[in-house]
Every structure is written in structure tokens, then in C-alpha cells.
Amino acid sequence: MIKFFEYNWQVRDEWFDWCSQLTIEELLKDRRSGVGSILYTLFHIIDVEYSWLRGIQGKEDVVVQFADYNTLEEVKYLSNTFRIEVAEFLKTNIDELKEKLIRVPWDDVEYTVDEIIHHIIAHEIHHIGQLSIWARELDISPVTANFIGREFKPVNSY
Amino acid sequence: MIKFFEYNWQVRDEWFDWCSQLTIEELLKDRRSGVGSILYTLFHIIDVEYSWLRGIQGKEDVVVQFADYNTLEEVKYLSNTFRIEVAEFLKTNIDELKEKLIRVPWDDVEYTVDEIIHHIIAHEIHHIGQLSIWARELDISPVTANFIGREFKPVNSY
DSSP states (O other), rough: OOHHHHHHHHHHHHHHHHHHHOHHHHHHHSSSSSSSHHHHHHHHHHHHHHHHHHTTTOOOOOOOOOGGGGGGHHHHOOOOOOOOHHHHHTTGGGGGGGOOOOOOOOOOOOOEHHHHHHHHHHHHHHHHHHHHHHHHHHTOOOOOOOOTOOOOOOGGGG | OHHHHHHHHHHHHHHHHTTTTHHHHHHHOSSSSSSSSHHHHHHHHHHHHEEEHHTTOOOOOOOGGGGGGGGGHHHHHHHHHHHHHHHHOOOOGGGGGOOEOOOOOOOOOOOEEHHHHHOOOOOOOOHHHHHHHHHTTOOOOOOOOOOTTTOOOOOGGG
């Protein structure tokens, strides 16, 4: 499972690089599908990963507002900052927690840690798929989504 | 990892149901992004999963042509047929094979079974994310991509 985080983070960073060729207007343009804009999609991925990971740890939810992070640099900063804390947790033995039931403030239902980890992973890959469609609509090649053929930066090195 | 297959297969079946509200023209329309059309995306997901799973097992690649499966019913049939064989393999102890190196006919590079399994999973989630954008562009709610809150049909029951 950890490899999916390493994959998602590498792909996310490649999308940040990709975004640097667009104007802020293109990044913020409401595309009327997905969660709205390219930049908000990346913000949303980061926010969701961090919130669920804090939920698993029984930590209070940190609410971040997109209005405070609506530039590419700020979203990258948010990603890098939250990732350090997420990586710290992933370095621990999460296998031992798999069956633990978690309730978070934004959902009435309890889920196991294992379900939540799967959810976070699938959530990011799904939204990145959406970015790839918008990229083609802008006539720009998207970042490759291939899992194979990559060298990952290990979670332990964050 | 098996849970991701169960998730992908449930979501795929929900997309098949979703597709039944569209005409064959809409399903086959070239959307100029992703791999082209909605139906070809589903065909491609099935083909890629099956090809890699056969590759892992050292079985000969079965080449299927979209021209022979270009209706919703035929793609569903292909999905159901291939899935039985994929499920059979997933019921075995694939953990033992994780580090085994595989070379497939359509790629020069060797990959471990573990990498290929990750690749298949991410591949489907990514393409399903693309479908969700096209759904909104058609003004129709997409199938939910949430991993949490689902009851999966176990791989063992296929």
C-alpha cells in the first residue's frame, strides 16, 4: 500500500510541474466537472489525504480554505508541508491498525483504517484521471499515469 | 490489494449500468481525450487487466479487437468472461510471487509481479476518473468513486 502513496506523490509533483506552464486563470477556471478547477483538484486531493490521515490518528481535523491557497506555489507548499506529517505516520507499522474502527467528524459511519487507506489512494488516482482529460482539452499532453517504469522516492526519505 | 480489484470490478459494473442510458453513438463518440470513447475506455481497462494478468502467469497474450466488441453488451460479456480467469488467479497466493520478474511481449522491460498488480489497479481507477469528466460534460451524474461505504462481492465468489 505504501507504494501507492509513493506513486501518488510522484505523479502529484509531476502535475505541479505540468501546471507551471499554465496561467493562474487557466488553473482556476471552472471546468464544470470534477471538483471544478485544476488547482482546486490538487488542493482537494491534499486536503482529503491529510484529513483522513489525521482522522486515523485521532487528531483534530485541520480545516484549510482554498481561498488561502489559491496559487500554484501555495498549493505546492501545502502539499509539501502536509506530506511530511503523512509520511511520518506511514513510516509506522500501519498493518497493526488495519482493523481499527475510526469515526471522523465529517462522516456518520465508522470505517476501518484499511478501508480509509484504500479510499485515500483511490481518491487521488481518480482525480488525477480527471486532470488528464482537461489537459487534452487544453491540447497539452498530460502527465503519464503509468505505475510501471518509475523509481519512487521512498516514504522513509520524506 | 485484492480489495482494489473488488472495488474496481464493482465500479466497472456500475459504469456498465450507467452506460445503458446512453445511445451507442454517445458510447462510441470520439471525445478527443483519454483513449477516445466511453465504450473504448471500458474495453481498454478490461483488455489491459487481462493481458497483464496472463503475462504474470506466463500465458500467451490474447489479442482482442475493439471492432469485435463495440457494443455495450459485448464489452460486458468480455468483462464477465475475462474476470472469471482473473479471479481464479487472484484466489491463489499471489504474495508469494511478488518479487518474481516478468517480461511481457509488448514491453522490453522486466517488472515484478508486485509492480504489475499496482499498475493494473491504478490503470483502471485512472481511466474511470476520465469517464467521470465525460459524464458531467453530458450533464449526467457519474458513478461515485468512493471506496468507503461499499460492500464488495469477494473475489472468491466469482
